[in-house]
Amino acid sequence: xxxxxxxxxxxxxxxxxVDSLEAALMAVKKSGYIWLDYCEPRKEDLQALxxxxxxxxxxxxxxxxxxQIPKMEDYPKNTFILFNAFxxxxxxxxxxxxxxxxxxxxxxTVSGLAAGGKPVLEGVSRTLEKDLxxxxxxxxxxxxxxxxxxxxxxxxxxxxxxxxxxxxxxTILSDLDHFDPAALLHLRRDLLSLRKSLFHEREIxxxxxxxxxxxxxxKAILYYRDIYDHLAKFFELTESSRDVVTSLMEMQxxxxxxRMTRAANDTNQVVRRLTFITTIFMPLTLLAGIGxxxxxxxxxxxxxxxxxxxxFLLGMVVIAVVDYFxxxxxxxxxxxxxx
Numbered sequence: 559x560x561x562x563x564x565x566x567x568x569x570x571x572x573x574x575x576v577d578s579l580e581a582a583l584m585a586v587k588k589s590g591y592i593w594l595d596y597c598e599p600r601k602e603d604l605q606a607l608x609x610x611x612x613x614x615x616x617x618x619x620x621x622x623x624x625x626q627i628p629k630m631e632d633y634p635k636n637t638f639i640l641f642n643a644f645x646x647x648x649x650x651x652x653x654x655x656x657x658x659x660x661x662x663x664x665x666x667t668v669s670g671l672a673a674g675g676k677p678v679l680e681g682v683s684r685t686l687e688k689d690l691x692x693x694x695x696x697x698x699x700x701x702x703x704x705x706x707x708x709x710x711x712x713x714x715x716x717x718x719x720x721x722x723x724x725x726x727x728x729t730i731l732s733d734l735d736h737f738d739p740a741a742l743l744h745l746r747r748d749l750l751s752l753r754k755s756l757f758h759e760r761e762i763x764x765x766x767x768x769x770x771x772x773x774x775x776x777k778a779i780l781y782y783r784d785i786y787d788h789l790a791k792f793f794e795l796t797e798s799s800r801d802v803v804t805s806l807m808e809m810q811x812x813x814x815x816x817r818m819t820r821a822a823n824d825t826n827q828v829v830r831r832l833t834f835i836t837t838i839f840m841p842l843t844l845l846a847g848i849g850x851x852x853x854x855x856x857x858x859x860x861x862x863x864x865x866x867x868x869x870f871l872l873g874m875v876v877i878a879v880v881d882y883f884x885x886x887x888x889x890x891x892x893x894x895x896x897x
């Protein structure tokens with residue numbers, strides 16, 4: 559839903575709502591400056607600003623291109639700044655583009671809708687009411703308030719991502735069987751997008767702080783340095799979170815490998831025991847097969863079966879005991895050589 563608001567800020571810092579673009583342009587001819595705020599605008603809305611404000615056609619094109627990275631472009635009559643607002647809600651990370659066109663006596667902002675259908679810059683008006691002293695000094699100070707609000711909301715999203723990382727870590731340690739590795743992949747992808755955005759936004763603030771933007775006075779640079787400090791801190795937090803996610807992926811794979819190794823070792827122990835038992839009973843089975851061909855006489859004649867049976871069984875026990883201790887000795891010797 560397209561929405562546009564026009565404000566006139568006089569020299570005393572008081573902000574007046576203006577009904578139309580024409581009225582705003584008439585008011586700014588006397589003194590003060592104007593703020594034109596567009597949410598989900600149509601192309602015709604911004605085309606109407608080309609002649610009165612001297613907007614470059616490329617600026618309007620960038621406002622409707624969602625696949626842009628944060629940047630700052632200087633034009634003869636204004637400066638175009640593209641910034642990103644972050645939102646993390648219901649385990650979903652979203653980046654919303656916020657465009658600002660800064661001139662000598664005007665500021666144009668173009669934004670979209672966040673999750674829930676709310677405008678991205680919805681909370682800026684409340685912030686402006688608390689900072690009227692700075693806002694009255696010019697559009698560069700108003701832009702600072704808007705960017706500062708966006709950066710503060712970035713911290714909320716980054717904190718939510720960190721809490722998600724902590725939750726995933728607890729899940730891996732406590733319930734590995736029900737852990738979904740896709741959660742880590744999604745987090746890593748979100749952190750990469752976050753890092754990319756913060757990197758370019760930090761470059762924007764570097765340009766502003768070295769006075770590359772002619773529409774931001776020297777007195778306002780101190781305020782933008784504060785934004786730069788926040789972005790630098792968030793960038794470091796993002797790098798640390800990426801390292802943590804990488805470590806969690808390695809830890810999860812290591813725990814799975816340990817579990818598979820333990821299962822393989824258990825299987826080897828079972829096979830080893832079965833092999834041990836089979837080796838002992840193989841000669842006994844052979845003897846029982848040969849001696850038992852004459853089931854009743856046991857190879858000694860029918861009259862001697864009372865002696866033959868016990869003797870044969872005793873011989874088998876002796877062979878089994880000898881086999882057992884022989885195999886144990888061989889096994890112990892093998893283990894000692896491996897150490």
